[in-house]
Amino acid sequence: MRKMKWAILLAFFTITSILTGCEPLTVLDPKGPQAERLAGDIILSMWIMLGVVVAVFVILIYMLVKYRASNQSDDYEPPHIEGNAIVEAICVGVPALIVIFLSVVTVQSNYIVESPVEVYEDKEPLVIYASSSNWKWHFSYPEQDIETVNYLYVPTNRPLEFKLYSHGPITSFWIPQLGGQKYAMADMTTTLHLGADVPGEYLGRNANFSGEGFAKNTFSVKAMNEDEFDEWVEEVKTTAEPLTEDTFNELLEPGHLGQLTFTGTHLSFSPPPLSHGSHNDKHEDEQGASDEQDVQDEHEHGHHE
Amino acid sequence: MEFFQQFAPPHPSPAIYASMVAIVLTTVAIFGGLTYFKKWGYLWREWLTTVDHKRIGIMYLIAALLMLFRGFVDALMMRAQLAMPDNQLLDAQHYNEIFTTHGVVMILFMAMPFIIAIMNYIVPLQIGARDVAFPRLNALSFWLFFSGAMLFNISFVIGGSPDAGWTSYFPLASNEFSQHVGTNYYMFSLQIAGLGTLISGINFATTILKMRAPGMTLMKMPMFTWSSFITNIIIVFAFPVLTVALAMGSMDRIFGTNFFTTADGGMDMLWANLFWIWGHPEVYILILPAFGLYSEIISTFARRNLYGYKSMVASMVVICLLSFVVWAHHFYTMGQGAFANSIFSITTMAIAVPTGVKIFNWLFTLWKGKITITVPMLYSMLFIPIFTIGGVTGVMLGMSAADYQYHNTMFLVAHFHLVIIPGVMFALLAGLTFYWPKMFGFMLNERIGKWAAWLLAIGTCVAFFPMFISGLDGQARRMYTYSEATGFGIWNMISFVGALAIGVAFLLIAYNIYYSTRYASRDISADPWDARTLEWSTHTPVPVYNFAVVPQVNSDQAFWDAKKHGHVLFKDGYKDIHMPNNSGLPIIMAGIFFVWGFSFVFSLWLPAIVTTIAIFACMAYQSFEKDDGYHIHVDTIEKTERKLGGHKQ
Ligand code: HEM
Ligand SMILES: [Cu+2]
Ligand SMILES: [Cu+2]
Numbered sequence: 001m002r003k004m005k006w007a008i009l010l011a012f013f014t015i016t017s018i019l020t021g022c023e024p025l026t027v028l029d030p031k032g033p034q035a036e037r038l039a040g041d042i043i044l045s046m047w048i049m050l051g052v053v054v055a056v057f058v059i060l061i062y063m064l065v066k067y068r069a070s071n072q073s074d075d076y077e078p079p080h081i082e083g084n085a086i087v088e089a090i091c092v093g094v095p096a097l098i099v100i101f102l103s104v105v106t107v108q109s110n111y112i113v114e115s116p117v118e119v120y121e122d123k124e125p126l127v128i129y130a131s132s133s134n135w136k137w138h139f140s141y142p143e144q145d146i147e148t149v150n151y152l153y154v155p156t157n158r159p160l161e162f163k164l165y166s167h168g169p170i171t172s173f174w175i176p177q178l179g180g181q182k183y184a185m186a187d188m189t190t191t192l193h194l195g196a197d198v199p200g201e202y203l204g205r206n207a208n209f210s211g212e213g214f215a216k217n218t219f220s221v222k223a224m225n226e227d228e229f230d231e232w233v234e235e236v237k238t239t240a241e242p243l244t245e246d247t248f249n250e251l252l253e254p255g256h257l258g259q260l261t262f263t264g265t266h267l268s269f270s271p272p273p274l275s276h277g278s279h280n281d282k283h284e285d286e287q288g289a290s291d292e293q294d295v296q297d298e299h300e301h302g303h304h305e
Numbered sequence: 306m307e308f309f310q311q312f313a314p315p316h317p318s319p320a321i322y323a324s325m326v327a328i329v330l331t332t333v334a335i336f337g338g339l340t341y342f343k344k345w346g347y348l349w350r351e352w353l354t355t356v357d358h359k360r361i362g363i364m365y366l367i368a369a370l371l372m373l374f375r376g377f378v379d380a381l382m383m384r385a386q387l388a389m390p391d392n393q394l395l396d397a398q399h400y401n402e403i404f405t406t407h408g409v410v411m412i413l414f415m416a417m418p419f420i421i422a423i424m425n426y427i428v429p430l431q432i433g434a435r436d437v438a439f440p441r442l443n444a445l446s447f448w449l450f451f452s453g454a455m456l457f458n459i460s461f462v463i464g465g466s467p468d469a470g471w472t473s474y475f476p477l478a479s480n481e482f483s484q485h486v487g488t489n490y491y492m493f494s495l496q497i498a499g500l501g502t503l504i505s506g507i508n509f510a511t512t513i514l515k516m517r518a519p520g521m522t523l524m525k526m527p528m529f530t531w532s533s534f535i536t537n538i539i540i541v542f543a544f545p546v547l548t549v550a551l552a553m554g555s556m557d558r559i560f561g562t563n564f565f566t567t568a569d570g571g572m573d574m575l576w577a578n579l580f581w582i583w584g585h586p587e588v589y590i591l592i593l594p595a596f597g598l599y600s601e602i603i604s605t606f607a608r609r610n611l612y613g614y615k616s617m618v619a620s621m622v623v624i625c626l627l628s629f630v631v632w633a634h635h636f637y638t639m640g641q642g643a644f645a646n647s648i649f650s651i652t653t654m655a656i657a658v659p660t661g662v663k664i665f666n667w668l669f670t671l672w673k674g675k676i677t678i679t680v681p682m683l684y685s686m687l688f689i690p691i692f693t694i695g696g697v698t699g700v701m702l703g704m705s706a707a708d709y710q711y712h713n714t715m716f717l718v719a720h721f722h723l724v725i726i727p728g729v730m731f732a733l734l735a736g737l738t739f740y741w742p743k744m745f746g747f748m749l750n751e752r753i754g755k756w757a758a759w760l761l762a763i764g765t766c767v768a769f770f771p772m773f774i775s776g777l778d779g780q781a782r783r784m785y786t787y788s789e790a791t792g793f794g795i796w797n798m799i800s801f802v803g804a805l806a807i808g809v810a811f812l813l814i815a816y817n818i819y820y821s822t823r824y825a826s827r828d829i830s831a832d833p834w835d836a837r838t839l840e841w842s843t844h845t846p847v848p849v850y851n852f853a854v855v856p857q858v859n860s861d862q863a864f865w866d867a868k869k870h871g872h873v874l875f876k877d878g879y880k881d882i883h884m885p886n887n888s889g890l891p892i893i894m895a896g897i898f899f900v901w902g903f904s905f906v907f908s909l910w911l912p913a914i915v916t917t918i919a920i921f922a923c924m925a926y927q928s929f930e931k932d933d934g935y936h937i938h939v940d941t942i943e944k945t946e947r948k949l950g951g952h953k954q
Contacts, residue, residue, distance in 0.1 A: 023792070026779040027710045041707045042777075049697035056664060056693045063671035064686065067607070068678070078674045083613040087669065088662070091616075095661040099654045102704060106650050109706030110643040134482075164640075169477035170573060172638060172713055176779045180709020182638045185574070186476060186567040190640030207713040209470055209783040211482055212397045 026176045031202065031223070032195040033117050034179035041109050048098060113180060116159040117195035125159035125193070128152070129267060132184050132206055133167035134254040135213030140265035144233045147243050149251065149260035152221045155229040156199055162192040165272045167252055172208035175221050181207045189272045196223035216256055236261055245269045311907060315465040315485040316398050325462045354887040356440035359847055361447045362426030363744060366737070368451055369419035375458065376415050377811060379407035381804055384768070388801035390789040400785030401468040402461065402487065408471025409491065412587070413498060414454040416725070419733045420594045421450075421505055424533045426744060428509060430840035430847065431530050433518025433856040438511040440885040441927075446505040448895030453498025456902045460490040464907065467491035470783065472584070472635075473554070475565035475576045480558055486906050492555040493902035497895075499547050506540030509533060518839070520858035524618070527838040527861055528604075528611055532597025535621045536590050539628065543586035550579035559908060574639060581632035589628040591725070593621060595732030596663055599685050602739055603667050605836045606682035607674030610862060613666040620659035627656050637705040638712050646705035653703035660696060664689060679834070680754035684735035687762040688727040695723030698773070713783075716776025719769045726765050734758075734814065742833050746846050747825040753817040761810035768803025771796035837865035842874055844949040850882045850937055853946050879946075882937040890930075894923045 028043065030036040065071070112118070116125050129140040130152075140147045154160055164173050164184035173192060174181030182192040196202075206217040224232070241247075243262035248270065251257065314321050339345050352360060382403055386395045395403065429437055437443050460466045467487035469478040478488045513534045517526070526534070553564040554576065563571035604611040611617060633641065633649040667689065678686065698720040702711050711717055742748045772780075775796040780787065787793050832841040842864045843852050854875040860866050867874045901916035903909075 025774065025777040027777045035710075038707055038710050041704060042701070042710065045701045045704060045707065049701060052697050053690075053693055056668070057690055059665075059668045060671075060686070060689055063668060063674075064676060067671055067674045068676045069608075072675055076675055078607065078609040080610050081612060081669075081673065082610075083616065087665075088613055088616050091662050091665040092658060095658045099651075099657055099700075102654060102700065103647075103651045106654075106704040106706055107643075107647040109704070110646050110650070113706050113709060114643040114646075169482055170474055174713075174781075176710060180638070180706065181712060182640060182709065183636070185639075187571075187573060188640070203779065205779075205781060207781045209401075209474075209477070209713075211468075211477060212401065214401075215397065215784040215786050 026203075030177060031198040031200060032178040033119050033197065034113055034194055035177055036197075037109055037112055038180055041105060044105065045102060048102070052095075052098070113193065116161065116193050120157055120159050120195065123158045125161040126155060127161045127163065128154075129163045129165075129265070129272060130173050130184065131165050131167060131266075131272065132171040132173070132210070132217070133252045134169070134211060135206070135217040136251065136255075136257050137173075137204075137206070137217075137219045138167075138251070138266065140267050141233075142265055142267055144236075145264060146233060146236045146240065147262045147265045149257055149262075150219045151259040152204065152219060153229060153232050154196055154221065154223050155226045156196045156223050158195070158226065160194045160196070162194065163189050163272060164192055165189045169210040170208055171206040171210050171217070173204070174207040175202055175204040177202045178221070178223075183208060185273075187273050189274065199224050213254070213256055220259075237263055311486070312463050314462060316396075316402075318399065321462060328462065349889075350887065353892050354444075354889045356436075356444050356885050356887055357849060358425050358429050358437050358440065358443060359744075359851075361443055362422045362424075364447055365418045365422030365425060365450075366744075368454060369415050369422055369733075372410050372415040372418070372454060373811075376407050376410040377808065379403045379410065381808060383407065384797075384801045384804040386785060387787075387797045389798065390787055390791070390794045392786060395785065397785045398468065401470075401783070402466040404783055405467045405470050405473075405487075405491075406457075406461065409457065409467070409495070412471065412591070413495060414450075414457065416591045416729050416733070417498075417502060418450055418454075420536075420591060420729075421446075421502070423598065423733065423736045423740065424509060424536075424594060427740060427840055428512065428530055428533050429516070430743075430843065430851055431527050431838050432513065432516060432521060433839050433852060433858065434512065434516040435851050435855075435882065436885065437508055438515055439508050441888050441891060442504050442508050444888065444891035445894060446501040446508065448891045449501030449504070449898060450498045452895040452899040453494040453496070453501065453902070456497065456899055456906075457490055457494035460487060460494075464490070472580060473576075474580075475554070475557070475571075475573045476567050478554065478558075478576075479566040480561075481566065489555070489558055489906040492551050492558065493905050496548065496551045496555070497898050497902050499544055499551070502540060503544040503548070506537040506544065510537040510541060513537070518856045518858050521863070524615070525858060525861045525863075528600035528614070528617060529594070529597035529838075531618055532593045532595075532600070532621060535625045536593045539586045539590050539593075539625055542629070543583045543590070546579055547583040550576065550583065553579075555905070559905060574636075577636050577639065578632070581635045582629070585632045585635065586628045588721075588725070589624060591729045593624070595729050596621070598732045598736040598739070599667060599688060600670075601836075601838065602681045602685050602735055603670050604862075605739075605834055606679055606685075607671050607676050608835075609670055609674040610837075610865075611666070612669040612672070613662070614861060616662055617666055620662045623659040624656060627652060627659075631656065634703060634705070634708070637708045650703055650705040654700055657696065657700050657703075664693065664696075679738075680749065680751055680758060681735040681739040681834075683755055683758045684731045684738070687758060688731045688735075691723060691727040691731075691762060691765060695720055695725075695727065699724060711776065713781055714776035715772035715780045715782055718782050719772035719776060722769045722772075723765070726769075727762075731758075731761070734761075739834065740840075742829055743831075743840060743845055743847065746829070747821060747827050748829060748833060749821045750817050750825065753813055753820060757810045757813035757817060760806055760813065764803045764806030764808075764810055766803070768800050768807060771799045771803075832864075837862040839864050839874075842867065844946075846949075848945050848949065850884060850942070853879055853882075853942050879939045879942045881939060882942065883934055884937060885934045886932055888932075890923060890927055894920065897923065 028039050030039045127142060131138045137150055138147065139152050162173060164182055166184040166186045171184045172181045173184055178196055179194040182190050200223055202221040204219045204221045240261040240263045243264045243266060248266045339348060355361065382395065386392050386400060465485035465487045467490055469483050469488055473488060473491055476482060513530060556562040557564050557566055563569040565571050565573055565576040567573055600611050600617065631649060631653045633645065634653045637646050702708050702717060702720055738749050738754055775793045780793045831845045839856055842856065854877050856874040857876055859872060863874060866872045897916050897919045900912060901920065904913035904916060
């Protein structure tokens, strides 16, 4: 079964490679176990669906050729046929079996992508807080006590646990070659488990429309082995400026920024939201939120007043 | 001066100024023309105040075709912008307003009125009724829809269009992030049009339950009526959710409440839930009547009864139920966990089963048939393969884990267009061609029609297949530009070419209407397709009262059996027919609603209060008005029937 799947995978890669001038499509070119599982699911479902499409095409063409009026005598009168229990059982049964099979695969995958990467079982996950603001990404490494903007360094072969939230509209954190996307929202923190097998540079982006600067709301991801990662952390600690509250508030202003590096994280003075409905902004002002300036202030000063 | 400032478009461009001029000129031309040719009286008496379901249907149709034009121009602009990397044709804000407008216009102001147009025209005829259950409410439905659509359409020249997507997710749609009045327009125009739709839903559900001809039991209803019935049930359950969501969203924007904004405990996810509890059933509201149309057309041109009538009905009932339990598949990625995702994944994929049943039933309807490929049949035969591709990619999207990779990408855009274009738009064009002779008394040209259908189908494939690839390559939807390095350029260029082909197909359809209006023979029978259901048993053009004598039905293809097996449809003699009077109230009320919505969009409180009172005044007036309608007497009926070529049977 597993071998089959890989053979199919390979066949599909070849076809798509030829189609796209030898470069595999990003999503079907996984560089980590989560992304690999998803690519496997996608290709598996593609083949099954191809079967369905071919079946429908064949039946349709057969009917159209065989029963077209010009192929029949003038006095042919089509019969009245109500239906047939066996035929209809097949029409329900086969799709139902396909759906059941795909459901089993999906439920398994759901639990896999929602839990820490298994193949690195003996390692503690690296926790990174990824938060978006219009139209940037802030990455806080609490363990290392450093923070970056618009770029991400991660170690290979270690589970990565992203804590996602937003300082503004809903965004979606997506590094297609490492796994699927998940939403980042202002009023709750979501968790995404990823992992990287292969060192290299990957593209990440916000995949959920968030206003004017959305198209360029991207970041780069560099996966490297643990030693290199540790070296990088050391280097950041010795060279980067500390992140102050004022600096951070400036960063939150709408706009695009290049890549930035800081020591310390914003988590200390601007903690992430916990769950829905928890009032993390202690907005005491009672003048009424219809006041435009008011609303603006609240946004720019985030959750820390 | 400051007062007028707020009405200026926030991002003016030559295109917007040109549109303003065009709108003013067109309006002047229409008003001038009507005045010059002294047509105001005719227009008012015969159309604007009509309560005749057939005329209301035609007005819906005209509005839908206009909106199709608008929506397609927007689509073309988007495809042109994306055709090349780093293109400068549109800036981000314009692109955002355009895809939002395109989405809203296509779904709510094109597809919705189009299906309601055909429902209006056909359902009463198909069930042998003289009108809908509440004719005056029907007129109100149309005018409310029209008023909502117009309110939405002026947004880009007055004050700015909505720019948060047709899904209008909060907090992006809140004042904080969407500062001009665009989203107010979204809230109020959808609210007004939605009220119209809800009223329509109640009206048609009642009509179908209460006004069927004698003998037409539920299981003898033609398939289009069945699909309309299920659709209206869905409308009645789904639209109140939209009403509530829009009301809450409007309050957030206008009165500073925090239902959906993230301040003070507001919940952005609540909007997503409410929106999709309406939004997912909405796509079935669009597709089920389309399925009904295909069933009629395929059995007509295969010259055979519909295969598996009972399973067709059953599958629609199942789809109706399932459509309300899958909404969360639109936000698998919102962090609801593996368990919830699994549940919604299974319910979502389960819809594939009844849908598959329908496809196989259509295929088996062809079996042992005697198939002629007319234009409506050509659309239906092109629908099956393209829709199947759209459908199976929907199953792929339904797999929640994998959806983490498709969500918000062009893969999704490809999927839903490949479902909605063959599923809804082809069906409507097929239905339009099929029913054109009943509506207007002549046939559309078959040759031009076939060219258009093929071009439309090929254009659709060329425009949307590449998006599967660019989506899997990481192109997110709603991106107004991308860099050369991404490699998306080639796919988007192909897509643009496909969109152009679709445009040519639309031009051909328009040309066909013009050509056929001029040259087509007016000498056609009441039943030019040799069709099977009751709507073809009455005269063309259909007299106001639809049927001089109420038909008696004994099968689901009553007219066919009458033709082939000598069943008698019209047994009784003529009797006086009771008809409703025309009324100006619906259009007046909708006009007031327009001003009401406009006032709220700009927070103009005085007119808002005045119009609110006026709306209630209209309702009060209506409820005290005594209007018993009028009678058409036997001698008039006889005269009309004779003029239309002798009475039926
Ligand atoms: C006729 C040819 C059509 C073309 C070329 C076209 C093209 C497009 C494009 C380019 C987008 C934006 C994709 C993005 O950047 O996210 C879009 C979005 C959309 N289209 Fe179409 N479209 C067509 C017809 C239709 C029809 C018939 C419908 C519905 C009845 C429809 C419904 C939508 C919706 C709902 C969206 C999403 C809007 C949003 O993101 O808020 N389209 N279409
Ligand atoms: Cu949330
Ligand atoms: Cu849905």
